[in-house]
Amino acid sequence: MLRELLSPKTESKRVDGERPANFNVLVGKLSEVLVRAVDKPLGYAINWGRLWSLWPVHLETACCSLEFGAASGPRYDVERFGIIEAFGSLRQCDLMVVQGTVTRKMAPRVRMIYDQMPEPKYVIAMGACAITGGLYFDSYNVLPGIDGVIPVDVYVPGCPPRPETLIQGCILLQEKIKRTRFR
Amino acid sequence: MGIEMERGRGGEGGEERIPGFELEGRDEDGMDRGILTLSVGPQHPGSGHFRLIVKVDGDIIVEALPDPGYVHRGEEKMCEYRNYIQNIPHLERPMIADSCGILYPYVLAVEEICNIPVPERAKYIRVIMAEINRCIFELYWLGIYGIFLGHSTMFMWPMADRELLIDLAEMASGARVTHAYFVPGGVRNDLPDAFPEKARRHLLYFRNRLKEYKDIFYDNPLFQARTVGVGILRKEDAINLGATGPVLRASGVEHDIRKVEPYDVYDELDFDVITMKEGDSFARAYVPWLEMYESVDIALQALEKMPSGPVRTKLGPNPKGAVGEVFKRVEAARGELAYYLVSDGNPKPYRVKLSVPSFREIPVMAHLLRGAKLADMPSIYWSMNYWPVEADR
Numbered sequence: 001m002l003r004e005l006l007s008p009k010t011e012s013k014r015v016d017g018e019r020p021a022n023f024n025v026l027v028g029k030l031s032e033v034l035v036r037a038v039d040k041p042l043g044y045a046i047n048w049g050r051l052w053s054l055w056p057v058h059l060e061t062a063c064c065s066l067e068f069g070a071a072s073g074p075r076y077d078v079e080r081f082g083i084i085e086a087f088g089s090l091r092q093c094d095l096m097v098v099q100g101t102v103t104r105k106m107a108p109r110v111r112m113i114y115d116q117m118p119e120p121k122y123v124i125a126m127g128a129c130a131i132t133g134g135l136y137f138d139s140y141n142v143l144p145g146i147d148g149v150i151p152v153d154v155y156v157p158g159c160p161p162r163p164e165t166l167i168q169g170c171i172l173l174q175e176k177i178k179r180t181r182f183r
Numbered sequence: 184m185g186i187e188m189e190r191g192r193g194g195e196g197g198e199e200r201i202p203g204f205e206l207e208g209r210d211e212d213g214m215d216r217g218i219l220t221l222s223v224g225p226q227h228p229g230s231g232h233f234r235l236i237v238k239v240d241g242d243i244i245v246e247a248l249p250d251p252g253y254v255h256r257g258e259e260k261m262c263e264y265r266n267y268i269q270n271i272p273h274l275e276r277p278m279i280a281d282s283c284g285i286l287y288p289y290v291l292a293v294e295e296i297c298n299i300p301v302p303e304r305a306k307y308i309r310v311i312m313a314e315i316n317r318c319i320f321e322l323y324w325l326g327i328y329g330i331f332l333g334h335s336t337m338f339m340w341p342m343a344d345r346e347l348l349i350d351l352a353e354m355a356s357g358a359r360v361t362h363a364y365f366v367p368g369g370v371r372n373d374l375p376d377a378f379p380e381k382a383r384r385h386l387l388y389f390r391n392r393l394k395e396y397k398d399i400f401y402d403n404p405l406f407q408a409r410t411v412g413v414g415i416l417r418k419e420d421a422i423n424l425g426a427t428g429p430v431l432r433a434s435g436v437e438h439d440i441r442k443v444e445p446y447d448v449y450d451e452l453d454f455d456v457i458t459m460k461e462g463d464s465f466a467r468a469y470v471p472w473l474e475m476y477e478s479v480d481i482a483l484q485a486l487e488k489m490p491s492g493p494v495r496t497k498l499g500p501n502p503k504g505a506v507g508e509v510f511k512r513v514e515a516a517r518g519e520l521a522y523y524l525v526s527d528g529n530p531k532p533y534r535v536k537l538s539v540p541s542f543r544e545i546p547v548m549a550h551l552l553r554g555a556k557l558a559d560m561p562s563i564y565w566s567m568n569y570w571p572v573e574a575d576r
Binding site for chain 1: 225227231256261273276279280338339342346359360572
């Protein structure tokens with residue numbers, strides 16, 4: 001984002017012929033220096049902001065939503081880790097917890113919801129069904145995992161996973177965000 | 184009328200048709216009558232993974248067309264290629280908040296078709312676990328109902344109290360929600376020695392705690408404003424549309440399978456069937472609360488009367504059913520839950536049919552939503568005790 005703003009290409013279009021030729025080169029070098037100086041701390045700050053305010057989409061796909069609800073309850077309380085209970089628009093969300101079985105009817109909708117979320121977005125596959133199909137591996141209407149539908153960041157095994165397991169999955173995702181280079 | 188005309192003009196010229204948000208119907212002078220078709224779900228902040236196609240005229244719902252099936256996992260077909268014992272884990276997945284309730288009729292049916300005797304102690308343990316699970320479910324549902332009406336405290340309190348009962352169930356079975364505790368011929372393992380004492384303590388605490396729900400939730404003007412007089416289901420309609428469980432009892436019909444057709448040891452225990460006359464959303468939320476008192480009483484009585492002895496009949500590795508069919512029903516937390524099981528003499532059932540209460544609430548919901556305000560939709564939806572995973576099976 002920062003690179004695009006400071007890139008010499010956009011600058012040259014506007015000031016063509018009005019300024020000395022080497023001005024663009026100068027701006028380009030200056031922007032590179034700026035990006036190098038600002039990118040790392042700024043990226044760190046933005047990543048830090050992201051990882052402590054993950055907003056999950058309110059999307060249940062099957063029974064694991066029960067344990068997701070319990071994780072938001074007072075005993076487990078995922079808000080301690082910056083995962084906020086999901087009751088809002090998916091256009092403001094950046095985390096999708098696929099809570100269980102994805103059926104043939106639900107899969108296009110899951111993809112549609114994922115496409116509507118703004119970047120950057122992360123996906124947690126919760127439960128055995130979302131990972132491989134789980135107990136329903138031989139059912140005629142169940143997808144063998146959601147890997148073919150959306151990219152997954154963290155897999156949380158269990159049937160259903162205990163709330164502690166889900167919290168550990170969230171912490172793993174935060175580790176991942178922390179180490180990702182800011183885009 | 185004028186306001187409606189104004190609003191209708193906004194959608195004129197049907198080129199820009201956004202799926203899920205459509206205008207239809209015109210007056211004689213070519214103006215839009217302004218009937219909107221809204222798609223609520225499967226991702227919606229006010230509903231579960233279930234789609235309602237709602238036609239609204241202004242603020243009033245003209246028609247609601249339910250579109251279930253987003254979690255159809257083929258449970259009934261899967262039963263046909265697993266044997267009787269292997270069917271237990273996946274048959275409780277449709278409703279893991281009440282996993283004992285949904286497994287109960289299956290176990291009863293298999294016992295009848297395979298002719299398995301059940302020890303007396305196991306019957307009492309089943310009743311205790313079924314009632315604890317009923318409370319676990321009602322609390323979860325109350326919490327969800329509360330938060331969808333904008334009452335966050337009502338999400339936190341039941342969720343906290345629910346954990347106490349989950350502790351009990353976990354102590355007995357080893358799993359938080361998916362117990363797989365009932366097996367044909369009794370229960371999987373005996374209760375731990377410390378269970379009766381701990382259960383008594385937790386249940387008594389829970390019964391005292393229930394009183395506070397009335398102050399914080401049922402007497403709350405916010406909750407009453409959104410539920411009293413909303414979605415009134417008359418007694419005749421409730422019977423004709425096939426409502427079950429708390430929805431039916433909130434309309435004044437005294438029908439409880441535990442009384443009508445007692446199974447295990449329910450005929451030896453003393454409890455009342457809760458009914459209310461109003462039939463509105465408030466009554467449908469109030470009946471489960473009163474029923475939780477009864478559940479606690481039933482569990483405490485069963486703890487008192489429970490004899491000692493074995494808890495499980497020893498079975499062969501692969502029990503075979505006699506040729507025939509069996510129909511068993513119980514009162515789960517959401518209503519009447521029935522299994523129809525056909526056997527052709529093999530170790531695997533020939534056909535298993537689940538009749539789940541949630542699926543029976545769909546026509547009732549469509550009936551109640553017709554003529555209601557759009558803003559009352561969450562209040563009606565969540566008062567129906569409708570759980571898509573169970574309904575779709």
